[in-house]
Amino acid sequence: xxxxxxxxxxxxxxxxxxxxxxxxxxxxxxxxxxxxxxxxxxxxxxxxxxxxxxxxxxxxxxxxxxxxxxxxxxxxxxxxxxxxxxxxxxxxxxxxxxxxxxxxxxxxxxxxxxxxxxxxxxxxxxxxxxxxxxxxxxxxxxxxxxxxxxxxxxxxxxxxxxxxxxxxxxxxxxxxxxxxxxxxxxxxxxxxxxxxxxxxxxxxxxxxxxxxxxxxxxxxxxxxxxxxxxxxxxxxxxxxxxxxxxxxxxxxxxxxxxxxxxxxxxxxxxxxxxxxxxxxxxxxxxxxxxxxxxxxxxxxxxxxxxxxxxxxxxxxxxxxxxxxxxxxxxxxxxxxxxxxxxxxxxxxxxxxxxxxxxxxxxxxxxxxxxx
Amino acid sequence: xxxxxxxxxxxxxxxxxxxxxxxxxxxxxxxxxxxxxxxxxxxxxxxxxxxxxxxxxxxxxxxxxxxxxxxxxxxxxxxxxxxxxxxxxxxxxxxxxxxxxxxxxxxxxxxxxxxxxxxxxxxxxxxxxxxxxxxxxxxxxxxxxxxxxxxxxxxxxxxxxxxxxxxxxxxxxxxxxxxxxxxxxxxxxxxxxxxxxxxxxxxxxxxxxxxxxxxxxxxxxxxxxxxxxxxxxxxxxxxxxxxxxxxxxxxxxxxxxxxxxxxxxxxxxxxxxxxxxxxxxxxxxxxxxxxxxxxxxxxxxxxxxxxxxxxxxx
Numbered sequence: 001x002x003x004x005x006x007x008x009x010x011x012x013x014x015x016x017x018x019x020x021x022x023x024x025x026x027x028x029x030x031x032x033x034x035x036x037x038x039x040x041x042x043x044x045x046x047x048x049x050x051x052x053x054x055x056x057x058x059x060x061x062x063x064x065x066x067x068x069x070x071x072x073x074x075x076x077x078x079x080x081x082x083x084x085x086x087x088x089x090x091x092x093x094x095x096x097x098x099x100x101x102x103x104x105x106x107x108x109x110x111x112x113x114x115x116x117x118x119x120x121x122x123x124x125x126x127x128x129x130x131x132x133x134x135x136x137x138x139x140x141x142x143x144x145x146x147x148x149x150x151x152x153x154x155x156x157x158x159x160x161x162x163x164x165x166x167x168x169x170x171x172x173x174x175x176x177x178x179x180x181x182x183x184x185x186x187x188x189x190x191x192x193x194x195x196x197x198x199x200x201x202x203x204x205x206x207x208x209x210x211x212x213x214x215x216x217x218x219x220x221x222x223x224x225x226x227x228x229x230x231x232x233x234x235x236x237x238x239x240x241x242x243x244x245x246x247x248x249x250x251x252x253x254x255x256x257x258x259x260x261x262x263x264x265x266x267x268x269x270x271x272x273x274x275x276x277x278x279x280x281x282x283x284x285x286x287x288x289x290x291x292x293x294x295x296x297x298x299x300x301x302x303x304x305x306x307x308x309x310x311x312x313x314x315x316x317x318x319x320x321x322x323x324x325x326x327x328x329x330x331x332x333x334x335x336x337x338x339x340x341x342x343x344x345x346x347x348x349x350x351x352x353x354x355x356x357x358x359x360x361x362x363x364x365x366x367x368x369x370x371x
Numbered sequence: 372x373x374x375x376x377x378x379x380x381x382x383x384x385x386x387x388x389x390x391x392x393x394x395x396x397x398x399x400x401x402x403x404x405x406x407x408x409x410x411x412x413x414x415x416x417x418x419x420x421x422x423x424x425x426x427x428x429x430x431x432x433x434x435x436x437x438x439x440x441x442x443x444x445x446x447x448x449x450x451x452x453x454x455x456x457x458x459x460x461x462x463x464x465x466x467x468x469x470x471x472x473x474x475x476x477x478x479x480x481x482x483x484x485x486x487x488x489x490x491x492x493x494x495x496x497x498x499x500x501x502x503x504x505x506x507x508x509x510x511x512x513x514x515x516x517x518x519x520x521x522x523x524x525x526x527x528x529x530x531x532x533x534x535x536x537x538x539x540x541x542x543x544x545x546x547x548x549x550x551x552x553x554x555x556x557x558x559x560x561x562x563x564x565x566x567x568x569x570x571x572x573x574x575x576x577x578x579x580x581x582x583x584x585x586x587x588x589x590x591x592x593x594x595x596x597x598x599x600x601x602x603x604x605x606x607x608x609x610x611x612x613x614x615x616x617x618x619x620x621x622x623x624x625x626x627x628x629x630x631x632x633x634x635x636x637x638x639x640x641x642x643x644x645x646x647x648x649x650x651x652x653x654x655x656x657x658x659x660x661x662x663x664x665x666x667x668x669x670x671x672x673x674x675x676x677x678x679x680x681x682x683x684x685x
Contacts, residue, residue: 051466078465081490086462209567209588211457211477218458225460226482342435342463343454 028310035323042330046091049334051341052082059083090227094333095326096239097224097292100284102325103242105299106306106317110253111277112183115366118299119285121190122278123167126197128289129220131163132156133204136215156219157231157290161238164286167193172278181274183260221346222293224333231291238287245280246322249273250315257312295348297355298325304362409518410471410493414464416456417475419506419649420497421446423513424473426650427522435467437478441643442651461486473516475499499648501572503534506648526650533653536673537576540660543669544578550663551582551602551631554589559623563592569646570606576652577659579604594625602631604663608642615639638662 048059062083101119108117120126135156171193175186205216252273255263264270288295302325306317332350339345414435415421421440424433436450437459453463456475461483464472472492474484476499488494495516497509507527514523552564552574564570565586574581582600583592592600605626607615617637621627631637644655657673664670 051460051463053466078490082462082465085489086465086486214455214457223458225458226480228482228486231482337460337462340454342451342460342466343438344458344460344463346458
C-alpha cells in the first residue's frame with residue numbers, strides 16, 4: 001500500500017488516483033491469474049498422484065473413457081477405477097470443501113468485522129461434532145432399529161450436517177430479538193453453545209469404547225479419504241447456495257465493514273444480509289464438516305493471506321478465497337496421501353501444522369502494528 | 372513441463388505406450404493368479420490376522436500389513452504398512468495390487484472397504500471375538516479365505532487341544548483370585564478393563580474374576596472403587612514407555628492399599644501376546660494361571676506340557 005506524497009496528489013490528483021487504481025487492478029489480476037494457475041496445478045497433481053502410480057498418459061485415458069463412456073481397455077480397469085472412483089471424487093470434494101471453508105471464513109470475518117472469526121463461531125462445527133459423536137458412540141445401539149441397511153454409511157455425514165444446521169438455527173434464534181440480530185450476542189452465545197456441545201461430546205467420549213474413541217479422534221482430524229461419488233452428489237446441493245450468493249455478497253460486506261448503522265444508512269438491508277450469510281455458511285460448512293470431518297485453519301488462514309496480497313475488498317477477496325482455499329486443501333491432501341503411503345495422514349494434521357504457525361505469526365504481526 | 376518439444380513429446384508418448392502395455396500385461400497376469408483360489412498377494416489387517424498367516428507359513432504371500440500387526444516383530448520391518456486398521460486408505464491398499472484383503476472385524480472406514488470391493492479385490496472379514504472359540508474361528512476363517520483349510524484345521528485342532536489343557540486346569544480353581552487389569556496409567560489414574568474387553572476374556576479363561584466387570588470397555592476407576600474392590604493381582608502390559616514394575620505401579624496410593632499392593636503381586640506380559648486372541652493365546656492363559664495360582668498342582672503341571680511354554684511374552 002504505497003500512498004502518494006501530498007504534493008503529487010495536489011498536482012495531478014486524477015492522474016495519480018487513476019494510476020493507483022490501475023496498479024491495484026493489475027496486481028489483483030496478477031494474483032487471480034496466479035491463483036487460477038495454482039488451482040489448476042493442484043487439481044492436476046491431485047488427480048495424477050497417489051499411492052497407485054499411474055503414468056500421466058493412462059490418467060488421461062481413464063478420464064477420457066470416464067467422460068465419453070468409451071470403454072476402457074479391460075486390463076486398465078484398475079487405473080480407471082482409481083482415477084474415476086477414488087481420485088476424481090476426492091479432488092472434487094477437496095475443491096468444494098476447501099473453497100467453502102475459505103469463503104465462509106472470509107464471510108464470517110466480514111460479517112463480524114473481526115479478523116479472528118471463523119465458520120466455527122456460528123456453532124456449525126460444534127453442532128456437527130456433537131452429532132458425529134452421538135452417531136459414533138450411540139449409533140450401534142440404534143442402528144438395528146432403523147430401516148435402511150445402508151444407513152451406517154450415511155448416518156454420520158447426515159447427522160453432522162443436521163447437527164451443524166440445528167446449532168446454527170438455535171444460535172440465530174438466541175441472538176435475534178425484535179427483528180434485529182446482535183452480532184455480539186451471536187458471538188458470545190456461540191462460545192457458550194460451543195462449550196456445552198464440548199461438554200456433551202466429552203461425556204460421549206467417556207462412554208465410548210476404544211474403537212469409538214479412535215473413530216472420534218480420526219473424525220476430528222478430518223480426511224478426504226472417504227470421498228465417493230455418492231458423497232459428492234449428496235453434499236453438492238449444500239454448496240450451491242454459496243456459489244449463487246457469492247457474487248452478491250461482496251458489495252454488501254464492503255458496506256458492512258463501515259459499521260452496521262452506516263451500512264443501513266447506505267440503504268443496505270443489513271438484517272437480510274446477516275441472515276443470508278449465516279444460512280449460506282451453515283449449509284456450506286455443515287456439508288464440508290459432514291463430508292470430510294473437521295479441517296481446521298483453512299477458514300482463518302486463507303482470507304488473511306489474501307488480504308495481505310490484494311487488500312480487503314470483498315468483491316475480489318471472496319472469489320480469491322475460493323480459489324486459494326480449494327488449492328490449499330488439494331495440495332494438503334496430496335501430501336496427506338503421499339507422506340506415509342500406502343497409509344494416509346489425516347488432513348487436519350497438515351492444515352493445522354501449516355496454519356497454526358502462520359496464525360501465530362499473524363497475531364504477533366498485528367500486535368506489533370497496534371503498539 | 373514447459374520446454375517439451377514435439378519430438379520429445381512423441382518419444383515420451385511412445386515410451387508411455389510401451390510402459391503401460393507392460394504394466395497391463397503384468398497386472399493381467401496377477402489377476403489370472405487370483406482366480407485359482409489361492410491368493411498370492413495378501414494384505415493383512417489386524418494383529419491376529421497377520422500372526423495366523425505367519426503361523427500357517429504364508430508370510431511370503433503377505434504384501435502389506437497394518438500398524439496393529441506387531442507379531443512376529445519382523446512383520447513390521449519386512450512389509451509395507453497400510454496404516455491403522457480403522458483408517459485404511461483405499462488407494463494405498465490398491466497400490467499393493469492385492470488379490471485378497473483379509474481384515475479383522477472392526478476395520479474400516481466402510482467407504483474405503485466398499486471401494487476395495489468395487490475394485491474387484493476379494494475382501495474377507497475375519498471375526499474377532501475374545502473367547503477361545505473366537506480364536507479357533509479366526510484361524511479357520513483365514514484358512515478358508517486363503518484356500519488352506521487343511522493346514523488351518525490342523526493349527527486350529529492344536530490350539531483347541533491347548534485350550535482344553537488350560538480349561539482342565541481351570542476346573543480345579545476353587546477360589547478365583549480377583550484381578551485388576553490396568554491398560555494404562557492416565558495421569559496417575561489406572562485405566563481399567565471392564566466387560567467386553569479382550570483383557571476381561573483372558574482373565575475369565577485364566578479362572579480369575581475381573582473386578583472391572585461392573586462397566587463396559589476401558590474406564591478410569593476411582594481410587595476408592597479400587598480399594599473397595601480389593602484386587603489380589605494387578606495385570607499390565609509390558610511395553611516401552613510404560614513403567615510396569617511393582618515399585619512404580621504400587622507407588623499409586625489406591626493400588627498400594629489393596630491385597631495386590633500388600634503382596635506386591637504384579638503380572639506383566641506382552642500386550643499382543645496377552646490380548647491378541649490368536650494361536651498363542653493358550654500359552655498366555657497358562658502364563659496368567661501360573662502367576663495367579665502358583666501353588667496349585669494342576670496349574671504347575673501345565674508347565675510340564677511341551678506345548679505350553681510359559682516364559683514367552685514377559
